[in-house]
Amino acid sequence: MCKKYDTVIGLEIHAELSTKTKAFCTCDASFGGDPNTHICPVCTGQPGALPVINHAAVEYAMRAGLALNCDINRYTRFDRKNYFYPDLPKAYQISQLDLPLCINGSLELSTGTVVRIHQIHLEEDAGKMVHDDYHGESWADYNRCSVPLIEIVTEPDIKSSEEAAEFVSKIALYLKYLNVCDAKMQEGSIRADVNVSLKPAGSSVLGDRAEIKNLNSFRSIQRAIESEIARQTEILEGGGKVVQETRRFDDATGTTSSLRSKENANDYRYFPEPDILAITFTEEDIEKAKSEIPLLPHQRVERYTKEYGLTDEDARVITLEKYLSDFYDRTVEIYPQYKNVANLFLTEIMRRVKDTDSEEVPISPKDFAKVVQMADKNTVNRNDAKSIIRIMFEEGGDPEEIAKANGFIVVEDTAAIAEVIDKLFAERPDLIEDYKNGKTNVFGFFMGQANRALTGKATPMSIKAYLEKKFSEL
Ligand SMILES: [Zn+2]
Known part of the structure; x- marks a missing residue:
């Protein structure tokens, strides 16, 4: 029309x-x-x-x-x-x-x-x-x-x-x-x-x-x-x-x-x-006032995408509220793993604050940075990292204390890693043969099985390292 x-x-x-x-x-x-x-x-x-x-x-x-x-x-x-x-x-x-x-x-x-x-x-x-x-x-x-x-x-x-x-x-x-x-x-x-x-x-x-x-x-x-x-x-x-x-x-x-x-x-x-x-x-008065203007939302989006490597959409969502963007900025100042911080921030923090009227995140950027770091180092697994954030929101407290109190800290039990993987190798000689014949994707099968058997006892990183060692010795 x-x-x-x-x-x-x-x-x-x-x-x-x-x-x-x-x-x-x-x-x-x-x-x-x-x-x-x-x-x-x-x-x-x-x-x-x-x-x-x-x-x-x-x-x-x-x-x-x-x-x-x-x-x-x-x-x-x-x-x-x-x-x-x-x-x-x-x-x-x-x-x-x-x-x-x-x-x-x-x-x-x-x-x-x-x-x-x-x-x-x-x-x-x-x-x-x-x-x-x-x-x-x-x-x-x-x-x-x-x-x-x-x-x-x-x-x-x-x-x-x-x-x-x-x-x-x-x-x-x-x-x-x-x-x-x-x-x-x-x-x-x-x-x-x-x-x-x-x-x-x-x-x-x-x-x-x-x-x-x-x-x-x-x-x-x-x-x-x-x-x-x-x-x-x-x-x-x-x-x-x-x-x-x-x-x-x-x-x-x-x-x-x-x-x-x-x-x-x-x-x-x-x-x-x-x-x-x-x-x-x-x-001079005007130049001084200009120099005191903080970064505006579109300028922060540019920094997040160009310097921090975030997607346009993620950058835009973080800057929709100043207090959230400020919180993200303070966290990456402490722990500059921009994408890892953004991932947990966009899911765990934004989800919890978006339905409230208060323009404040009830946990500190320092504690949040600590949780992201613990997850990155596999001191806790990713799901438990989310639980720690939930507990901090609901009850407060220090992330490391919460992880200890709830048994979230992953203990590297090297003996258990060896035991589980050696047993898997013994049970599946057929797959070992496949591997020797060039079917390298069986690595993924062993990795999955070992991860499942070793939840809470070892990090995926050390399981992978032990598996790689075993395969290299074949
Ligand atoms: Zn007055």
Whole structure:
């Protein structure tokens, strides 16, 4: 079927920066806390209280911009964005309008689409309103007030709901790798506003767009866009006109509804923030920030495949979560058998952590390295190595102690090796004859039989060595 309309999507992603303190005061910026316990005169806008810029927030935002291929404005300043809502006690938000910190970035998606980033600016978060419909009361919690945020604004380069979801998840992963945002969507540290419009297929004229506000999961971003495409298609098919407006998405019904029209849009009356000095950067500042950017997921994939010899798929799976990739990196620093570490890591570690919410592996890279090493040296066999990992996950403990306590240590019983193999040779003179006549594959038969008879008493390596000696003496 010929597609009648092209979908045009632009995103505005808000990401809370994980600095210790807030953007313009020294209040604790961590998530949670009893309502209104992380507040002070500055972040609640008391008369006479003056903001002081948190340099860590500027550094974090700059790091995000550089990783997303942005140019850094050498001269940047803050503006006041005025609006009245009870979650904003100052009645203005400190933001950036015409001189944002980062401009002209880009990020490539797996579809090959390059999404241009118009700008990344620094601003402060608002508080949270809790509405009690039953009692008809509303409560304000200002703990989130003035937590630093970056807003990443894209050009309308995204062509589908899948691309939009991939863009947001890729941004979330990058910010985690950069240590600038914990990217916990369930705690609201990443939210997205989505602009959607349709245009006749192939046309260069953009249609009127609807903006859907405050989406806080990859799934709701995708669903909201799909429902919006369906709604706009129906309007256009019926000969109607899409109205430019702001809409909200209802997770329960999977549909969007109008919040306010363009005529009722806020006039933010931006003006330069008089209480905070403009910031200027030198070339050295920017070079220093560049040098501090850690390896990003795609760069780690490259290292794992090119330097460590892992497959593309394995490398990609390990880097899907920063804490897992960090764990793998720390393990191979201790024990640089890249593939052997990856094999046990991908099966035994990933399997156990993938269904948990905690972003932590409950065992240490040092202990894990020890288990891989024990398996490599045949001190324990591979199945027992897996059991050791299971026990460490469930009960904790030192891998060597666990191996000893459970009888996993393979004892090299040389007398038993000789006895078993000599007996096998005596029992099968026919196969020995075959071997002498050039059927060398009988080696495998003896190896299998001896391994089975000697489980727990000898390693395959020493069984093989004894067998090779026996055959060479024939
Ligand atoms: Zn404060």
